[in-house]
Every structure is written in C-alpha cells, then in structure tokens.
Amino acid sequence: MSAIPHLQIKNLRARIEEKEIIKGLNLEIKGGEVHAIMGPNGTGKSTLASTLMGHPKYEVTEGSVTLNGEDVLEMAVDERARAGLFLAMQYPSEISGVTNSDFLRSAINARREEGNEISLMKFIREMDKKMSTLEMDESFAHRYLNEGFSGGEKKRNEILQMMMIEPSICILDEIDSGLDIDALKVVAKGVNEMRAAERGFLIITHYQRLLNYITPDFVHVMMQGRIVKSGGPELAARLEAEGYDWIKEELGIVDETVNANA
Amino acid sequence: MSVDLQLRFDREAITQYSKANQEPAWFLESRLAAFEACAKLELPKLEKTKIDNWNYEQFLPFVTQDKITNADALDEVVKAEIDVTAVKNLLVQKNATVIYHQAAEGNAQGVIFTDLATALREHGDLVQKYWMKAVAADEHKLASLHAALVNGGVFIYVPKNTEVELPLQAVYQIAGDDALLCPHILIVAEANSKVTYVDTYVSSEGKSMVANSIVEVFVGAGASVQLASVRSFSTEVHDYTFRRAIVDRDGKIEWILGEMNDGNTVANNTSVLKGTGSSVDTKTVSVGIGSQRQNLTSQVTHIGTHTESQMTSKAVMTDEATTILNGITKIEKGAEKANGEQGERILMLSEKARGDANPILLIDEDDVKAGHAASVGRISEESVYYLMSRGISRKEAERLIVLGFLDSIVSEIPIEEVKNRLRQALERKLA
Ligand SMILES: Nc1ncnc2c1ncn2[C@@H]1O[C@H](COP(=O)(O)OP(=O)(O)OP(=O)(O)O)[C@@H](O)[C@H]1O
Ligand SMILES: [Mg+2]
Numbered sequence: 033m034s035a036i037p038h039l040q041i042k043n044l045r046a047r048i049e050e051k052e053i054i055k056g057l058n059l060e061i062k063g064g065e066v067h068a069i070m071g072p073n074g075t076g077k078s079t080l081a082s083t084l085m086g087h088p089k090y091e092v093t094e095g096s097v098t099l100n101g102e103d104v105l106e107m108a109v110d111e112r113a114r115a116g117l118f119l120a121m122q123y124p125s126e127i128s129g130v131t132n133s134d135f136l137r138s139a140i141n142a143r144r145e146e147g148n149e150i151s152l153m154k155f156i157r158e159m160d161k162k163m164s165t166l167e168m169d170e171s172f173a174h175r176y177l178n179e180g181f182s183g184g185e186k187k188r189n190e191i192l193q194m195m196m197i198e199p200s201i202c203i204l205d206e207i208d209s210g211l212d213i214d215a216l217k218v219v220a221k222g223v224n225e226m227r228a229a230e231r232g233f234l235i236i237t238h239y240q241r242l243l244n245y246i247t248p249d250f251v252h253v254m255m256q257g258r259i260v261k262s263g264g265p266e267l268a269a270r271l272e273a274e275g276y277d278w279i280k281e282e283l284g285i286v287d288e289t290v291n292a293n294a
Numbered sequence: 295m296s297v298d299l300q301l302r303f304d305r306e307a308i309t310q311y312s313k314a315n316q317e318p319a320w321f322l323e324s325r326l327a328a329f330e331a332c333a334k335l336e337l338p339k340l341e342k343t344k345i346d347n348w349n350y351e352q353f354l355p356f357v358t359q360d361k362i363t364n365a366d367a368l369d370e371v372v373k374a375e376i377d378v379t380a381v382k383n384l385l386v387q388k389n390a391t392v393i394y395h396q397a398a399e400g401n402a403q404g405v406i407f408t409d410l411a412t413a414l415r416e417h418g419d420l421v422q423k424y425w426m427k428a429v430a431a432d433e434h435k436l437a438s439l440h441a442a443l444v445n446g447g448v449f450i451y452v453p454k455n456t457e458v459e460l461p462l463q464a465v466y467q468i469a470g471d472d473a474l475l476c477p478h479i480l481i482v483a484e485a486n487s488k489v490t491y492v493d494t495y496v497s498s499e500g501k502s503m504v505a506n507s508i509v510e511v512f513v514g515a516g517a518s519v520q521l522a523s524v525r526s527f528s529t530e531v532h533d534y535t536f537r538r539a540i541v542d543r544d545g546k547i548e549w550i551l552g553e554m555n556d557g558n559t560v561a562n563n564t565s566v567l568k569g570t571g572s573s574v575d576t577k578t579v580s581v582g583i584g585s586q587r588q589n590l591t592s593q594v595t596h597i598g599t600h601t602e603s604q605m606t607s608k609a610v611m612t613d614e615a616t617t618i619l620n621g622i623t624k625i626e627k628g629a630e631k632a633n634g635e636q637g638e639r640i641l642m643l644s645e646k647a648r649g650d651a652n653p654i655l656l657i658d659e660d661d662v663k664a665g666h667a668a669s670v671g672r673i674s675e676e677s678v679y680y681l682m683s684r685g686i687s688r689k690e691a692e693r694l695i696v697l698g699f700l701d702s703i704v705s706e707i708p709i710e711e712v713k714n715r716l717r718q719a720l721e722r723k724l725a
Contacts, residue, residue, distance in 0.1 A: 085683050088675060113685035125680035129698025138694060139684040176698070193684060 036063035037100060037116055037200035037232055044095035046083040053079045053290045055257035056095070061201060061232040068235045068243055068268060071254035072276055074289040077236045078122050080254070081205045085119040086112050099201065114143055116200030120190035120207050122236075127177040132189065133159060135177050136196050143197075162195045165225065167218050183210035191222045202226070203234045208242040220245030240272035253279055255288040302472075303355045305329060308442060311356045311390070315411040318418045321425075328431045328441035338434040340560065341652055342618045343589035348558055349532045350436060353474040353504045355443040357389040368394060371496045372465050375526070375715060383407055385464040389473045390445035398460055406451035407462050410478055413449030421449060424482055428510040428538040428566075436534050436560075440476055440506045447478035447507075450491060454484035454514065461490040461709060468505055468531060469498035475531075479509040483517040485542075490520040492712055495555075497528045509537035513545035515569060522712040524552035525559070526719050529584060535561045543569030543598070550707050553580035553590055553609075554719040564593040567601035567632075577703045578607040579716065581723040582615030582647060593622040596632040596662075605636040608703055610696050610724070611647035618650045621666065627658040637667040641699045643692070696724060 039061040046054040053076045061067055071077055083090045084097060086109040097104040099115055107115060127135070136159065141149045159173060166188050178186050187207055194202055204223070208216055223233070223246050235246065243251075243265065251267040252259045253276070261267070261279055270278075280288060305326060312322040337345055362368065365378040368386060378384065382398035385407070392409035401407065406417060413421050431441035448464050468475040475495075483489050497503060505527065513519050519539070527533050533555050539547045547565055565574040576592050594603040609617050623634035640649035653666035673695055681691035697704075697720065704720070707713040 087679055108688075109679060109682040110685055110687050110691075113683055119683055121680070121683075125674070125677045127677050127680070127695060127698055129701035130694050135681070135684075135694065138681075138686050138690060142685040142687065142690065197684060 035100070036229060038062050039201050039232060040098045041084070042096045044083070044097060045093045046079065046090050047093055048079070048089055048091070052093070053257050054083060055290070057258045059252070059259060061234055063200065063232050064229040065250065066227065066233040066235065066246060066248045067250045067252060068237060068248040069252045069254050069259075070237060070268060070271055072288050075254045076257040076290050077254050078205055081119055081203050081236060084203060085109060085117060110142070113199070118194055118197060118199030118202045120187075120194060120202070120204040122205040122209070124178050124186050124190055126179045126181075128179050130177050131174050132177050133173040136193060139193070139197055158196065162192055165195070166192055166222050168192065184212065184215045187211055188215065188219060191219050195222055195226060200230060201232050201234070203236070205236045206238070207235070208237055208239060216242065217245060240268050243268050255279070255285055256292050257290040260285070301351060302353065303443070307356060311445070315414070317411065317414050320422060321414055324425070324431070325442050325444075328438045331432055332435050332438035332442060335432060335435040335438050338436060340589045341591070341620050342650060343560070343587065345560060349502055349504055350506070350534065351439060352472070352502065354472045355390065355474045355476065356445055357470060357473045359388045359391040359393050361391065361393050365394060365396070369467065369469075369498060371498050372467055375494045375496055376463065376465055381463050382460050383462045385409060385448050386467065387446040387464070387475070387477055388467045388469060389475060392446050400460070401458060402456045404453040404456060405458055406449060408449055410444070410447040410449055410480070417449065417451070420451060420482075421480065424480055424510065424512055426510070428512070428540050429508050429536050436506060437508065437536065440478070440508050443474065443476050443506070444478045445474065445476045447480070450481045450489065452483045452487040452489045455486045456484070457488040458490070461492045463491075464493040466493065466495045466505075466507075467498065468500065468503050468527070470500040471502065473500055473503045475503070475505040475507070477507050479507070481511040481519060481521070483511070483513050483519050485514040486516040487514065488518045490522070490709065492522045492709060494523070494715065495525040495527055495533070497531050501530050503531045505531055505533045507535045509535070511537075511539035511547060513539055513541040513547050513572070515543040515545060517542070518546040520548045520550070520708070522550040522707070522709055524712065524715050524719055525555050527555040527557055529557040529586065531555065531557045533557065533559045533561075537561075537563045539565045539574070541565060541567050541569060541572040541574065544571040545569060546572070547574050549574070549576040550709070550712060551576070551578045552716040552719055553578060553588065554716070554723060555586065555588070556583060556723070557586055559586070559588040559590070561589070562591045562593065564595065565603065566595045566597065567603065568597045570598040571600045572598055573602040574604070576605040577706065579700050579703050579720075580607070580609040580617060581720060582609060582611040582617045582649070583613050583723055585614045586616075588615070588617040589620070590617065591620040591622065592636070594624065594634060596623075596625040596629040596634060599628070599630045599632070601629060601632045603634040603636075606703055607638045608640070608700050609649060610641045610643060610699065611649040612643045614644070614646040616648040618652065620652045620654065621668075622654045622656065623664055623666070624656040625659050625662050625664060629659050630661045632659065633663040635665045639668070640670045641696065642670060642672050643696070693724060
C-alpha cells in the first residue's frame with residue numbers, strides 16, 4: 033500500500049437517535065498531511081471520528097465519505113479498517129480474556145490471506161520493537177486488552193496498535209488527554225515515526241501542547257457540528273492564547289455546541 | 295412419571311455380566327439389591343430442570359466389545375482426543391468393556407491403576423471398603439441404576455506418602471444405538487499422597503444412548519488430588535454424572551470440569567470438606583448449543599474448621615440451549631473459620647437461549663466467610679465495535695470475546711494437555 037491515500041468528506045450529516053450532531057461537514061485529507069481538529073467540548077469532534085469509523089450508534093443522513101474514491105459509508109466497520117482507516121479512541125474498550133498480543137495478531141492476520149499469516153517470530157519482533165519505541169513494559173503484550181490499564185497506558189496502547197497495523201488514514205481522538213509530559217513526548221515520537229507520504233492524520237485535540245510535538249499542516253476549528261474555520265499551525269497557537277470567543281464573535285455564533293439550531 | 299416401558303434388562307442379565315467378569319459375591323449382591331431398590335426410588339430433585347422425560351433407563355446395559363492390545367487400533371474419536379501412543383497411563387472403556395489398559399512402568403510402588411473388574415477380582419476388600427460410600431446407592435434412582443448396572447470404570451489407589459508423577463488418564467467411549475456407558479471412577483488417595491487423574495468422554499455413531507457415571511474420591515489427610523474431566527458427547531447421549539469427594543484433614547482436591555456435551559446433561563459435583571483445614575477448588579466451563587438442556591451443580595459442604603472452598607463456573611449459551619448453573623456452599627454448624635467463595639457467570643449469545651446462575655449459600659455457623667457472585671450478560675456491542683475497528687470480522691471478534699470470557703478459567707488449568715483438549719472442545723462447540 034504505497035499509494036497516496038485520499039479521504040474525502042463531503043457535506044456529512046450524522047445523527048444519534050433523533051439528534052443531529054454532524055451538520056454538513058467538509059474535509060479532505062491526503063497522504064503526507066497532518067490535520068488537527070480543535071473545538072470546544074460537545075461540538076461533535078468525537079462523533080465525527082466515530083461516524084467515519086462506522087460506530088453502529090451513529091446514522092449518516094446525508095453526504096459522502098470516500099477513501100481513494102471508494103464509498104466508505106457502504107462498508108462495515110471491519111472493512112473500513114481493512115481499507116486503511118484507523119481510529120485511536122478517546123475511550124478504548126476493555127476486553128477481558130483477550131491478550132493484547134493475541135488481539136493484535138488477529139488484527140494483522142485479518143489483513144492477510146488465509147495461509148499467509150504473519151509468523152509468530154516476526155510478529156513478536158515487530159511488537160517488541162514498537163513497544164520499546166513507546167517505552168511500554170513487555171508485560172503489556174500478555175495483559176488482557178486494556179483491562180486495568182491506566183488512562184495513559186490505554187493511549188499508548190492505541191498508538192501501539194496504530195504502529196503495528198500501519199493504516200493509511202489515522203484518526204487520533206484526544207490521544208493527549210490524560211498523558212503526562214513524558215508520555216506525551218513518547219506518543220508524539222510514535223506518531224512522528226509514522227508520518228509518511230502514504231499516510232494521512234486527523235488529530236483531535238484541545239491543546240496546543242500536542243501540536244508542539246506533532247506539527248500539523250492544517251488546523252480546523254469545529255463548532256455546531258461542522259468546521260467553521262481552517263488555517264495553519266498559527267491558528268492553534270492563537271486558540272491556545274485567546275480561546276474560542278474571537279471566532280464565535282467573528283462568525284456570530286452564540287451557542288457553539290451541536291445543540292444550536294443550524 | 296415416566297412412561298411404563300419394559301426395561302431391557304433384568305436380574306438375569308446383571309447376574310450374567312457379573313459372572314462373566316468373575317465379580318466377588320458381595321458385589322453381585324450389591325448390584326441386585328440396587329436393582330430391587332431402583333424401581334421404588336425417585337429421580338434426583340434438580341433445580342429448575344425436569345428430567346422425567348429424558349432417557350435414563352431405556353438402553354442395553356451390557357454391550358460388550360473386544361479388547362485390544364495395540365493403542366493404534368483404538369477408534370478415531372478416541373485418538374482425536376488423546377495422543378494414545380504418547381500417554382503412559384491410559385485406560386479406555388467402550389460401552390461395557392474396558393478395551394485397553396496400560397500402566398506406566400515407572401509408577402510408584404503400591405500404586406494401583408486398573409479397571410474396576412480387575413480391581414474387584416484382585417483387590418476386592420479394598421474396593422468394598424469404599425464402594426458407594428461417598429455416593430449412596432439409595433440416594434436416588436440414578437444412583438441405584440448405576441450401582442446395579444455399572445459396566446466399567448477405574449480403580450486408583452495411592453498408598454500414603456506416595457506421589458504419582460504422571461497423570462493417570464482414561465477415555466470413556468459410547469457407541470451404537472441404545473448403548474449404556476456406566477463407568478465408576480473410584481479414587482483413594484491415602485495420607486500425604488498426590489495424584490492427578492484426567493478423563494475424557496466421547497461418543498461415536500449411535501442413537502439414544504445413555505451415560506451414567508459416578509466418581510468417588512477419598513482424599514486422605516494431607517493428600518492432594520487433581521481431577522480433570524472433559525465431556526464431549528453428541529446430542530444422542532443423555533449424560534448423568536455424580537461426582538463426590540470426601541476430604542480429610544489438610545487434604546486438597548482440585549476439580550477441572552469441561553462440560554462440553556452437545557446433548558442433555560446432568561452433572562453434580564460435590565466436595566465434602568470433613569477434615570480440619572481441608573480445601574477444594576472447582577472450575578467449570580460449559581458451552582450450551584442447539585437445543586440441549588444442562589443442569590450443572592457445583593457444591594461444597596464445609597464440616598471441618600478452617601476449611602476453604604473456591605468454585606468458579608462460566609458458561610456460554612448459544613442457539614436455544616438451556617443451562618442451569620447452580621453453586622451451593624453449605625457451611626455446617628461447627629465449621630468455624632470456614633471460607634467459601636463461589637461465582638457463576640453466563641454469557642448469552644442468543645435471544646432464544648436460557649441461562650440461569652443460582653448461587654445458594656446455606657450457612658449454619660457464624661464465624662465464617664462466604665461470598666458469591668453471579669451474573670448473566672451479553673456480548674457488548676461496544677467491544678465488538680472496538681475489535682472490528684481494527685479490521686477483525688464480526689465473527690472473529692465475537693469468537694475472541696467469548697474465548698476471552700472463558701479464559702480466566704481455561705488459562706488457569708494447570709495441566710497443559712487438559713487445557714489444550716478443552717480449547718479444542720471449545721473451538722468445536724463455538725465454530
Ligand atoms: N449517545 C448519545 N446520546 C445523546 N447525545 C449524544 C450521544 N453521543 C454524543 N452525544 C452528544 O453529541 C454532542 C457531541 O458529542 P461529541 O462527543 O462528539 O463531542 P466532542 O466534540 O468530542 O466533545 P469533547 O471535546 O468533550 O470530547 C454532545 O452534545 C453529546 O452529548
Ligand atoms: Mg470527544
């Protein structure tokens with residue numbers, strides 16, 4: 033998969049139960065690019081991420097999402113993943129009884145033909161290497177998936193999965209929340225190692241801090257379930273310094289959450 | 295009441311089988327007494343399960359087979375379960391005949407590992423001392439039927455201060471229409487001895503078969519017995535098992551039970567902690583499939599002081615299967631400082647399946663600790679989504695979650711071979 037990926041989101045509208053949360057969102061991500069999405073709480077950032085990944089609770093009512101021209105919305109969650117999408121979740125699930133390494137091996141083998149599974153030796157070598165990049169203790173390979181992991185350990189584990197799976201579009205939802213400064217650097221190192229022409233990133237964050245380590249090419253501000261402003265890294269710096277009020281003023285937004293009438 | 299069908303056996307048939315095996319007179323008498331009694335005895339009372347309409351007495355009790363000397367000649371179903379050439383201590387029973395038996399040369403002095411018929415001939419007094427002493431022949435109809443018709447099994451005797459290093463293993467196979475498999479497993483572990491016994495139950499082609507097994511274990515002072523059993527009968531077998539251990543001072547018993555039958559099953563597993571400081575650990579794993587009905591009871595009676603029990607059961611329910619999972623912790627008056635913990639957890643994979651987890655604590659002593667946890671749950675869609683978001687198919691995701699649910703028990707199994715056998719059975723049932 034050395035082709036340059038291309039994710040195109042057009043006029044996306046999505047709702048949960050009867051409540052519309054994503055309200056006409058446009059975004060384009062190409063390989064080699066790092067996009068950051070910032071925005072106040074409750075403006076639909078995680079919903080966007082989950083909708084792209086295909087979480088069953090969200091229903092798309094309008095718009096389109098394509099990856100390399102293929103209709104993502106038609107695909108089941110696992111097909112999306114195998115097509116190249118990856119979501120590091122804000123709140124990853126804990127799965128008892130399934131070890132981290134068994135799980136990762138299944139995930140890798142799901143991308144391979146039957147009979148062409150990754151050899152155990154090779155898998156262990158890869159996993160060891162990546163865990164050491166992320167400064168994770170070896171014991172995490174044999175622990176049950178996320179069970180009893182601390183907040184920061186879960187985040188690292190999400191990045192470990194990303195590094196092992198090598199997706200083409202990586203969506204990171206608040207990968208920095210709950211991380212101490214050292215962990216933040218480690219996670220950023222993992223992400224930076226993965227930056228490449230054949231991979232695009234969408235990084236959801238509240239803090240400039242993360243973006244000091246992972247320099248984005250584009251910064252978008254999300255309010256009311258859509259992107260209301262886009263710019264370069266300087267936009268993130270200004271948000272950090274001044275908050276969101278100036279944007280709301282500029283755009284005449286009173287209630288920035290998805291509850292506002294669009 | 296059951297329909298009044300003519301039984302397909304009588305005193306005459308029992309006597310013939312007994313004579314053919316040169317059983318001692320006392321044993322034939324006990325068979326005939328049990329046969330007389332069984333007509334009047336009731337079926338056992340089971341929590342939320344009616345077995346009146348199950349098959350428990352319509353069979354041919356004494357379908358005998360040819361013995362074999364070469365393990366290679368064992369049937370494929372047996373060989374699929376166990377590497378017959380690698381195992382050193384092995385006994386194989388098919389229907390009413392123990393067809394193969396091999397004891398390792400290295401077994402310690404004085405250890406007896408033989409089929410029941412041989413034991414009755416060669417160690418009759420020893421067998422008599424323990425025969426139906428843990429489970430009484432008149433407890434209920436099934437026990438009396440067993441005592442009357444027992445058609446095989448194993449006798450294990452470990453002298454005091456003796457350790458049997460290699461596990462003693464047995465395979466019980468039922469085959470052919472209307473066959474009965476009625477093995478009796480009698481294990482006597484004298485003071486400070488140590489032994490592991492592992493068995494497997496399989497079935498071949500055949501319709502309306504019945505298995506009625508009794509396991510009696512006598513754990514001497516300071517002795518340690520490990521017993522692992524995996525049952526993998528087809529839908530055509532109705533299976534009844536009563537296992538009971540009597541544990542003396544500081545003795546220990548560990549049960550590892552894979553209830554992997556495809557057909558109707560009643561299994562009761564009871565440990566009586568008689569001696570001070572005796573203990574038991576019971577692990578049960580089950581998968582319900584098709585329309586099978588299962589009643590699985592794990593029970594401990596604390597009598598001695600400072601006795602400890604741990605019972606853990608997990609079941610996965612699919613299709614239209616029903617499983618009643620009972621855990622009974624009984625602490626008798628005087629069992630001071632007893633500590634009993636139990637947990638039953640059921641994972642439901644189908645709307646039509648039924649799973650009941652019934653923890654029961656019966657406590658007549660104040661100075662004790664006892665706890666229970668029971669739950670019936672479903673696979674979390676959030677978990678499935680998480681795994682699928684890494685490219686894993688729904689089917690594989692569900693499989694991982696189910697195996698993961700059982701893993702806290704399976705991975706704890708101390709005998710590698712049993713662990714693998716159980717995993718194999720799980721893969722088969724969850725395929
Ligand atoms: N299951 C749900 N039921 C009802 N409302 C929901 C549900 N999930 C999300 N929402 C609502 O959708 C809105 C957007 O939520 P979302 O999690 O996408 O926000 P966010 O931008 O990621 O916020 P944060 O910065 O706090 O993570 C919120 O108002 C939230 O309450
Ligand atoms: Mg969020």
